[in-house]
Amino acid sequence: xxxxxxxxxxxxxxxxxxxxxxxxxxxxxxxxxxxxxxxxxxxxxxxxxxxxxxxxxxxxxxxxxxxxxxxxxxxxxxxxxxxxxxxxxxxxxxxxxxxxxxxxxxxxxxxxxx
Amino acid sequence: xxxxxxxxxxxxxxxxxxxxxxxxxxxxxxxxxxxxxxxxxxxxxxxxxxxxxxxxxxxxxxxxxxxxxxxxxxxxxxxxxxxxxxxxxxxxxxxxxxxxxxxxxxxxxx
Numbered sequence: 670x671x672x673x674x675x676x677x678x679x680x681x682x683x684x685x686x687x688x689x690x691x692x693x694x695x696x697x698x699x700x701x702x703x704x705x706x707x708x709x710x711x712x713x714x715x716x717x718x719x720x721x722x723x724x725x726x727x728x729x730x731x732x733x734x735x736x737x738x739x740x741x742x743x744x745x746x747x748x749x750x751x752x753x754x755x756x757x758x759x760x761x762x763x764x765x766x767x768x769x770x771x772x773x774x775x776x777x778x779x780x781x782x783x
Numbered sequence: 784x785x786x787x788x789x790x791x792x793x794x795x796x797x798x799x800x801x802x803x804x805x806x807x808x809x810x811x812x813x814x815x816x817x818x819x820x821x822x823x824x825x826x827x828x829x830x831x832x833x834x835x836x837x838x839x840x841x842x843x844x845x846x847x848x849x850x851x852x853x854x855x856x857x858x859x860x861x862x863x864x865x866x867x868x869x870x871x872x873x874x875x876x877x878x879x880x881x882x883x884x885x886x887x888x889x890x891x892x893x
Contacts, residue, residue, distance in 0.1 A: 700879065702880070702881070711883060711885055711886070712869070712871075712883040713883075714880040714881070714882075717879065717880060719879070724879065725878060725879075725880060728880075758824060760826065762881075771814065771816050771828055771831035772814075772816065772828070772871075772881055773828060774818070774825075774826040774828070776824075776825055777824055777825070777826075779824070
C-alpha cells in the first residue's frame, strides 16, 4: 500500500486566497483525521471522520476552515479566506479502527500564507 | 481531557549511547503510539503499544497501563535517530482523537 497520500507537499499562497488540501487514506481504513502542527500549539486535531461522516470538528479554528469526505478514498480541507496565522504543517491520518489499531500519517502539507 | 507529558524535552547524545524517553498520561487509554518525526517532518509510526512490551531492532517500548506511563528505549543510537519523538494516546471511553505530547527532541552527534 502507498500509505496515506497528501497533496500538495508545499503550498505558498497570498492572504485572502482559497487553499485546498487533499488526502487519500489507506484503502480499507474507515477513519480519517486532519491535524495541524505549529511551533506554538504542537500537533492538534482539527476534525475526524468515521465512515465518511464528520464526528468531531471541535478543533476547527473558525468558519474559514471546512472539511469534506465525499467518499472513502478522498478528503479535502479548505481554508477560505486564508490568513498568515494559518501557516502550518497540515497532516492527514487514517486508521482501520481508531481504538484498536494505530494511526498512519501522511507526509503533510506545509502551508505558507504571505 | 487526557493529558500527555513527555520527558525530557531535549536530549543530546553521542553516537552509540543508549537513552530512555518517558511518556506519562493522566487517564486510562485505548491506544498509545510512539512516533518519530524526522528532520524532513515526516511522522513515522514506531510502536502501537497500549500495554506490554515490543521490540523492533534497536528500539523497544514498554507501557505500564495501570501506572499510566510508557517508555521508549533507544540503544546504540545513530545520527539518523535524531528528530522529535512523540507519544500519543486516545482516552478509554472518550473521544477517538489521538492526543499528542509535546515531544522529546533528540540530537545524536557523530
